[in-house]
Amino acid sequence: xxxxGSYRFQTTxxxxxxxxMNPQVIARLLPGVERLxxxxxxxxxxxxxxxxxxxxxxxxxxxxxxxxxxxxHYRIRIQAQGPQGTVDxxxxxxxxxxxxxxxxxxxxxxxxxxxxxxxxxxLLEPTAQMLVNQGLKNLEAQLTSS
Amino acid sequence: MATRYFGVAMKRREDPRFITxxxxxxxxxxxxxxxxxxxxxxxHAHARIKAIHKEKALQHPGVIAVFTGKDMVDSGVKxxxxxxxxxxxxxxPHYPMAVDKVRHVGEIVAVVIAQDRYTAEDAAELVEVEYxxxxxxxxxxxxxxxxxxxxxxxxxxxxxxxWSIGDREKxxxxxxxxxxxxxxxxxxxxxxxxxxxxxxxxxxYNPATDEYTLWxxxxxxxxxxxxxxxxxxxxxxxxxxxxxxxxxxxxxxxIFLYPEETIVTWATKQVGRPVKWTARRRESFVSDAHGxxxxxxxxxxxxxxxxxxxxxxxxxxNLGAYLSTFAPAIPTYLYGxxxxxQYEIPTIYCEVTGVFTHTTPVDAYRGAxxxxxxxxxxxxxxxxxxxxxxxxxxxxxxxxIPPDKFPYQxxxxxxxxxxxxxxxLNKALxxxxxxxxxxxxxxxxxxxxxxxxxFSCYIEACGIAPSQVVGSLxxxxxxxxxxxxRVHPTGKVTVYTGAHTHGQGHETAFxxxxxxxxxxxxxxxEIVHGDTGSVPFGMGTYGSxxxxxxxxxxxxxxxxIKEKARKIAAHLLEAAEEDVVFEDGKFxxxxxxxxxxxxxxxxxxxxxxxxxxxxxxxxxxxSSFYDPRNFTFPFGTHIAVVDVDPExxxxxxxxxxxxxxxxxxxxxxxxxxQVHGGIAQGVGQALLEGAxxxxxxxLLSASLLDYALPRADDLPSFEIDHTVTPCPHNPLGVKxxxxxxxxxxxxxxxxxxxxxxxxxxxWHIDIPLTPEKIWRAIREAxxx
Numbered sequence: 001x002x003x004x005g006s007y008r009f010q011t012t013x014x015x016x017x018x019x020x021m022n023p024q025v026i027a028r029l030l031p032g033v034e035r036l037x038x039x040x041x042x043x044x045x046x047x048x049x050x051x052x053x054x055x056x057x058x059x060x061x062x063x064x065x066x067x068x069x070x071x072x073h074y075r076i077r078i079q080a081q082g083p084q085g086t087v088d089x090x091x092x093x094x095x096x097x098x099x100x101x102x103x104x105x106x107x108x109x110x111x112x113x114x115x116x117x118x119x120x121x122x123l124l125e126p127t128a129q130m131l132v133n134q135g136l137k138n139l140e141a142q143l144t145s146s
Numbered sequence: 147m148a149t150r151y152f153g154v155a156m157k158r159r160e161d162p163r164f165i166t167x168x169x170x171x172x173x174x175x176x177x178x179x180x181x182x183x184x185x186x187x188x189x190h191a192h193a194r195i196k197a198i199h200k201e202k203a204l205q206h207p208g209v210i211a212v213f214t215g216k217d218m219v220d221s222g223v224k225x226x227x228x229x230x231x232x233x234x235x236x237x238x239p240h241y242p243m244a245v246d247k248v249r250h251v252g253e254i255v256a257v258v259i260a261q262d263r264y265t266a267e268d269a270a271e272l273v274e275v276e277y278x279x280x281x282x283x284x285x286x287x288x289x290x291x292x293x294x295x296x297x298x299x300x301x302x303x304x305x306x307x308x309w310s311i312g313d314r315e316k317x318x319x320x321x322x323x324x325x326x327x328x329x330x331x332x333x334x335x336x337x338x339x340x341x342x343x344x345x346x347x348x349x350x351y352n353p354a355t356d357e358y359t360l361w362x363x364x365x366x367x368x369x370x371x372x373x374x375x376x377x378x379x380x381x382x383x384x385x386x387x388x389x390x391x392x393x394x395x396x397x398x399x400x401i402f403l404y405p406e407e408t409i410v411t412w413a414t415k416q417v418g419r420p421v422k423w424t425a426r427r428r429e430s431f432v433s434d435a436h437g438x439x440x441x442x443x444x445x446x447x448x449x450x451x452x453x454x455x456x457x458x459x460x461x462x463x464n465l466g467a468y469l470s471t472f473a474p475a476i477p478t479y480l481y482g483x484x485x486x487x488q489y490e491i492p493t494i495y496c497e498v499t500g501v502f503t504h505t506t507p508v509d510a511y512r513g514a515x516x517x518x519x520x521x522x523x524x525x526x527x528x529x530x531x532x533x534x535x536x537x538x539x540x541x542x543x544x545x546x547i548p549p550d551k552f553p554y555q556x557x558x559x560x561x562x563x564x565x566x567x568x569x570x571l572n573k574a575l576x577x578x579x580x581x582x583x584x585x586x587x588x589x590x591x592x593x594x595x596x597x598x599x600x601f602s603c604y605i606e607a608c609g610i611a612p613s614q615v616v617g618s619l620x621x622x623x624x625x626x627x628x629x630x631x632r633v634h635p636t637g638k639v640t641v642y643t644g645a646h647t648h649g650q651g652h653e654t655a656f657x658x659x660x661x662x663x664x665x666x667x668x669x670x671x672e673i674v675h676g677d678t679g680s681v682p683f684g685m686g687t688y689g690s691x692x693x694x695x696x697x698x699x700x701x702x703x704x705x706x707i708k709e710k711a712r713k714i715a716a717h718l719l720e721a722a723e724e725d726v727v728f729e730d731g732k733f734x735x736x737x738x739x740x741x742x743x744x745x746x747x748x749x750x751x752x753x754x755x756x757x758x759x760x761x762x763x764x765x766x767x768x769s770s771f772y773d774p775r776n777f778t779f780p781f782g783t784h785i786a787v788v789d790v791d792p793e794x795x796x797x798x799x800x801x802x803x804x805x806x807x808x809x810x811x812x813x814x815x816x817x818x819x820q821v822h823g824g825i826a827q828g829v830g831q832a833l834l835e836g837a838x839x840x841x842x843x844x845l846l847s848a849s850l851l852d853y854a855l856p857r858a859d860d861l862p863s864f865e866i867d868h869t870v871t872p873c874p875h876n877p878l879g880v881k882x883x884x885x886x887x888x889x890x891x892x893x894x895x896x897x898x899x900x901x902x903x904x905x906x907x908x909w910h911i912d913i914p915l916t917p918e919k920i921w922r923a924i925r926e927a928x929x930x
Contacts, residue, residue, distance in 0.1 A: 084189075111279075118428075119848060
């Protein structure tokens with residue numbers, strides 16, 4: 001499964017970067033996160049509730065950030081395991097300042113196993129895209145309101 | 147003796163209980179103290195198991211125990227055996243639960259046993275398994291490439307076996323001097339059986355007697371008992387009783403010894419409670435043995451007159467991650483030996499590479515090897531006819547083995563005992579009104595409508611199987627059948643057959659035979675099967691064998707019963723034994739029919755034995771073990787007429803004619819039902835079904851949402867007819883009809899679609915022929 005897209009935030013790059021490096025913001029940005037705590041340098045452990053149609057379950061995830069280059073770039077890896085399968089996602093996030101606003105490019109690929117894949121394959125990509133879009137909109141709302 | 151039931155289309159005696167919800171399936175059974183098993187299955191196609199944490203599951207209220215593969219192996223449980231060995235074959239161990247590595251999605255890593263099923267399923271989600279994912283391969287051809295991830299250390303190149311049949315040099319020589327040759331590349335896609343009743347198992351251990359009872363969805367309970375007892379669990383065979391009650395469809399998928407029944411039989415003793423497991427449909431998709439999965443290159447050579455000179459076939463057979471019970475036999479002896487079809491082919495050479503992949507094991511599925519062979523042969527025949535510009539029916543006719551050449555020795559081991567292939571073809575052509583149909587096709591093409599006519603002239607080797615022959619080919623068992631006929635003192639009869647019915651209607655068809663032979667009403671005959679506690683050792687039901695082999699065993703026992711009863715009757719009638727005749731249920735002295743003893747009177751005397759001839763044992767029962775002399779060879783011609791919409795690629799079946807020759811028919815209604823179901827499954831493979839794995843060997847078509855089974859509106863009203871060429875070597879003259887539809891239909895449909903698409907210059911599209919594939923092929927053809 002691949003995800004790729006861009007998003008324009010109507011706020012400065014520093015504000016966007018700051019939010020993206022804040023675990024509590026990440027927790028709200030990622031779908032279904034119920035708990036997220038740092039367990040090391042740029043490594044977090046999360047509990048997520050994920051579901052596609054009838055296949056839902058609680059997943060234990062490890063989130064690792066690397067190649068951190070403020071305020072422009074980082075790499076993220078999410079390894080989640082739950083009763084219905086596993087997700088191993090890797091992606092990059094790139095920010096560019098543009099006239100006081102910020103353009104985000106994101107790109108990622110995920111390997112999905114188990115029931116999540118066998119039952120959900122056809123819904124996986126659109127669902128993930130929808131969740132990402134939702135998350136980004138929430139983030140923007142948060143950034144511009146505060 | 148007057149025949150009263152043979153050949154009569156009687157309604158099945160078993161159906162009232164099924165259609166009124168009174169059938170008794172494994173999942174309907176319960177026992178005091180019953181607990182339930184839920185299985186933790188691997189989400190990975192290939193991974194090392196680093197750790198399994200049971201604690202959370204064990205703490206869950208209602209959970210009784212959690213076991214892993216290591217627990218089973220530590221207690222002495224052995225690998226599941228393979229019942230058919232080929233020379234040089236790699237046989238890696240297959241434990242009921244994975245021990246260090248998982249090798250396909252759905253492989254079992256742990257079992258949770260709990261008070262009720264819901265608790266067990268919930269707690270199964272609490273078992274934490276740490277995996278280290280490894281690269282995986284699902285495709286048979288890719289698994290053979292260098293650098294492909296190895297499924298087993300024992301087979302680093304993923305080759306399980308290389309097998310061949312026929313004369314390579316002679317065949318190559320035939321191709322060298324050929325007038326014309328054609329080549330096809332065919333994928334015979336992997337299918338997933340979907341019996342209505344999912345697999346289930348319930349086991350109970352009695353510590354007082356040290357006896358186990360296993361209720362299981364099995365097509366062959368004695369085989370299950372033997373394999374479980376002697377090979378895997380080390381239970382003395384006489385301390386294990388296996389009962390296979392009503393079973394809702396098998397299609398081969400319930401032949402094999404699976405991990406699940408092994409686990410519950412082992413676990414019941416560990417927990418001291420009876421344990422039950424029933425598959426959820428999503429478990430069936432990843433754990434029932436799959437079918438087919440061949441990649442084939444096939445060539446045909448003809449001379450100037452269009453007579454076949456030779457055939458060359460090369461097949462990669464995907465066996466999955468482990469060898470299922472009969473896996474090696476299917477793509478070899480049930481496939482390569484069938485490649486002569488109905489035709490005189492002077493020389494054939496076929497080589498098959500059996501390959502391990504990170505997928506669910508593959509084994510027999512309705513037809514088992516023979517649909518794959520028929521698909522190769524009948525696609526080749528069509529492609530060659532088109533290459534030569536000949537009518538496909540006439541090209542076949544010209545190459546048929548003529549009726550006066552039987553018994554016919556093929557170049558691929560089988561000796562066909564009988565056949566009249568032209569008879570079936572002619573009848574099918576007549577029914578479909580072939581000439582008119584071809585004219586109609588021509589006219590419709592002018593209007594932009596594309597209809598196609600497809601043939602499948604198939605042969606089947608069934609009635610499995612002569613023990614000596616299969617033994618010499620690698621079978622680890624003989625394939626005879628048993629029958630015990632017990633006449634009770636009142637003349638009622640119970641027949642214990644080693645065959646097993648799971649939709650075939652044995653309780654009716656077998657009773658028809660018995661009632662006729664003994665001159666009894668059907669109601670006086672009971673057919674018992676599926677219980678090792680009451681039935682003599684038998685081999686079960688698969689390979690369209692029940693009537694030809696199991697029915698013949700019943701006939702042998704009935705002959706013994708009649709012989710003994712005649713001795714008793716002769717004594718009662720004060721006549722010489724050779725003067726006594728038996729007719730319509732009565733024994734009388736030849737020429738004096740009104741002085742008689744009824745079968746019931748004789749039966750009573752057999753048990754009272756008060757006035758009894760000296761030297762004769764009391765009682766009236768007989769058992770027999772019938773070993774067939776040869777396979778039986780049903781054959782026929784199926785013709786499909788399809789309409790392909792060039793704008794959408796959708797195929798509509800307009801007509802389907804099946805003319806089958808299954809020898810003598812005992813119950814035409816049952817035969818028709820078998821033909822209907824068989825064709826539906828063959829159509830399913832041609833147009834709809836297919837297991838799809840992604841590049842990580844994840845099964846994507848793992849539910850009925852994504853795996854398209856045929857539905858009523860995908861099928862036309864079938865036109866069914868028969869020719870009758872009795873089998874010359876079994877007492878009933880019967881052959882087998884359970885698989886013919888599946889064997890024939892796929893090729894008939896595909897040939898029809900390719901005939902419809904001929905104006906576009908399309909020669910082949912791989913099955914399933916989905917609208918998308920056809921639409922793309924038409925679009926590419928139009929662009930070219």
